Amino acid sequence: MTYQVLARTWRPQTFADVIGQEAVVQTLHNALSAETLGHAYVFSGIRGVGKTTAARLLAKAVNCEKGPAPEPCGQCVSCQEIAEGSSLDVVEIDAATHTGVDNVRELQEMLRYHPTRDRYRVIIVDEVHMLSKSAFNALLKILEEPPSYILWIFATTETHKIPATVLSRCQQLEFRPVPLEKIVERLLAIASEEQFELSRDAASMVARAAQGSVRDALSILDQMRGFSADSIDSDAVAEVLGVPRFEVVVDLISALAGGDGMTGLGMLRSELRAGHDVWVLYQEVGRVLRVMLHLAMNADVAEDLPDEQRQQALEVAENLGAAAVTRMAGLWLEHEAMVGSADNRELALDVACMRLARWPAVQRVEALLAGEAPPAVGGQGQGSGSQAPAAPTDGGAHASASPGGRLSSALWAGGQRRLVGAVEGSTVRLSDDELVLEFSTQAKPLAVFARQCFDELEASCREVFGSSIRLTIEVEGGVAPGQEDENPLMREALADPGVILVQKVLGGEVISAVPDGEPN
Ligand SMILES: [Zn+2]
Numbered sequence: 224m225t226y227q228v229l230a231r232t233w234r235p236q237t238f239a240d241v242i243g244q245e246a247v248v249q250t251l252h253n254a255l256s257a258e259t260l261g262h263a264y265v266f267s268g269i270r271g272v273g274k275t276t277a278a279r280l281l282a283k284a285v286n287c288e289k290g291p292a293p294e295p296c297g298q299c300v301s302c303q304e305i306a307e308g309s310s311l312d313v314v315e316i317d318a319a320t321h322t323g324v325d326n327v328r329e330l331q332e333m334l335r336y337h338p339t340r341d342r343y344r345v346i347i348v349d350e351v352h353m354l355s356k357s358a359f360n361a362l363l364k365i366l367e368e369p370p371s372y373i374l375w376i377f378a379t380t381e382t383h384k385i386p387a388t389v390l391s392r393c394q395q396l397e398f399r400p401v402p403l404e405k406i407v408e409r410l411l412a413i414a415s416e417e418q419f420e421l422s423r424d425a426a427s428m429v430a431r432a433a434q435g436s437v438r439d440a441l442s443i444l445d446q447m448r449g450f451s452a453d454s455i456d457s458d459a460v461a462e463v464l465g466v467p468r469f470e471v472v473v474d475l476i477s478a479l480a481g482g483d484g485m486t487g488l489g490m491l492r493s494e495l496r497a498g499h500d501v502w503v504l505y506q507e508v509g510r511v512l513r514v515m516l517h518l519a520m521n522a523d524v525a526e527d528l529p530d531e532q533r534q535q536a537l538e539v540a541e542n543l544g545a546a547a548v549t550r551m552a553g554l555w556l557e558h559e560a561m562v563g564s565a566d567n568r569e570l571a572l573d574v575a576c577m578r579l580a581r582w583p584a585v586q587r588v589e590a591l592l593a594g595e596a597p598p599a600v601g602g603q604g605q606g607s608g609s610q611a612p613a614a615p616t617d618g619g620a621h622a623s624a625s626p627g628g629r630l631s632s633a634l635w636a637g638g639q640r641r642l643v644g645a646v647e648g649s650t651v652r653l654s655d656d657e658l659v660l661e662f663s664t665q666a667k668p669l670a671v672f673a674r675q676c677f678d679e680l681e682a683s684c685r686e687v688f689g690s691s692i693r694l695t696i697e698v699e700g701g702v703a704p705g706q707e708d709e710n711p712l713m714r715e716a717l718a719d720p721g722v723i724l725v726q727k728v729l730g731g732e733v734i735s736a737v738p739d740g741e742p743n
Pocket residue numbers: 286287288289295296297298299300301302
């Protein structure tokens with residue numbers, strides 16, 4: 224027995240077997256039941272979603288000996304001939320290979336004859352958008368005065384290429400890409416009937432690669448059977464499709480999220496050695512980041528994933544949080560053009576990978592310059608030295624934090640961010656009734672700034688440490704009276720929130736202040 228491809232063996236023979244096109248099937252059922260069928264239909268949608276199948280089913284339904292009925296019997300001579308493609312009253316034309324006007328003249332010739340046996344002469348034109356302009360004109364004339372015994376069914380993947388004059392004389396039915404879960408169920412059912420093993424993970428990968436097309440999914444399954452005979456698992460599918468396994472991609476993202484670029488590059492190397500394409504790898508990482516983003520926003524999102532994979536992605540997503548995943552996904556997306564067009568695409572992918580591993584550092588500087596508290600995320604770039612105060616997470620001061628840390632947190636949370644630098648630039652001492660901010664001689668300008676904001680600072684101290692606390696500002700070695708006012712320009716510069724932030728983030732020191740436009 225010769226092997227027949229699955230798409231042919233498992234072509235639906237009733238409307239009930241057509242998956243993922245409920246709206247179309249319902250519309251046709253209604254029209255058949257109420258006998259309100261149009262004389263011309265346009266079936267549009269991506270390839271492999273059941274347009275031609277539905278056209279043949281409709282032909283059967285109108286010509287069935289026991290019909291017209293919503294479901295053809297499948298047993299009568301007419302039904303069987305249509306299924307075999309031998310019915311004289313059902314004509315199938317592929318417009319992709321018959322684009323000249325002559326064929327339309329042939330059609331017109333055919334239209335002069337009534338159906339030989341059945342109720343309707345059904346003319347199915349596949350890829351109708353390929354017809355020439357003159358062919359469409361001839362078709363338009365036919366459609367303007369349609370013979371009652373003709374049923375036209377035009378199938379197309381590109382509706383916009385059909386002239387509006389023709390479209391307006393047809394009923395349009397839109398075929399949707401078939402949802403992943405429905406394709407998975409279909410594949411598993413077929414595997415069970417055909418008696419070969421197919422794991423759910425594997426079915427899911429095949430369905431994803433088919434992008435909503437049942438025919439493509441079945442054709443991949445045909446390939447898989449040629450490759451691994453009677454037992455198909457996700458490893459085999461990954462190998463045939465050249466797609467990295469989901470688990471590997473999640474591990475890669477997890478490593479990069481932790482700032483571990485070395486591990487990330489190593490994983491990329493082994494995926495590339497396994498023969499996976501750079502572009503496919505890039506896209507898979509993007510796809511998984513998107514899954515994680517959705518899961519981070521809403522853990523209940525189904526995301527068409529097997530439970531195990533979903534759980535794995537959810538853990539990483541929840542650990543990172545939505546803001547971090549969004550940032551990583553954004554960074555990854557920025558490299559699309561580079562990875563897609565670079566001559567050395569492996570290098571481009573490595574660079575994208577390293578950029579992603581550096582994301583916490585990039586995130587932190589941006590957040591600080593924007594005046595936001597950085598998210599508490601582990602990984603590279605969180606080193607000491609320029610640590611920003613963490614925003615209080617419990618709405619109040621941390622009992623365990625240092626007095627300076629508690630005051631900084633309160634100032635940060637209270638929107639007085641320009642004062643945080645002053646507190647951080649000092650040594651903070653707390654006693655029963657006094658909080659002392661002591662500045663080194665180098666930090667004297669900061670002390671001057673702190674004194675200018677004395678009332679604000681003291682109010683914050685009292686909020687944090689109690690209403691009886693006094694604030695004292697000291698400079699190492701003391702400051703002579705009047706010395707504070709020595710350079711008003713310097714005071715102004717030091718009070719500038721931008722300057723304070725830059726000092727804090729980049730660790731700079733203000734050496735001199737000059738008026739705008741003057742050389743320093
Ligand atoms: Zn029948």
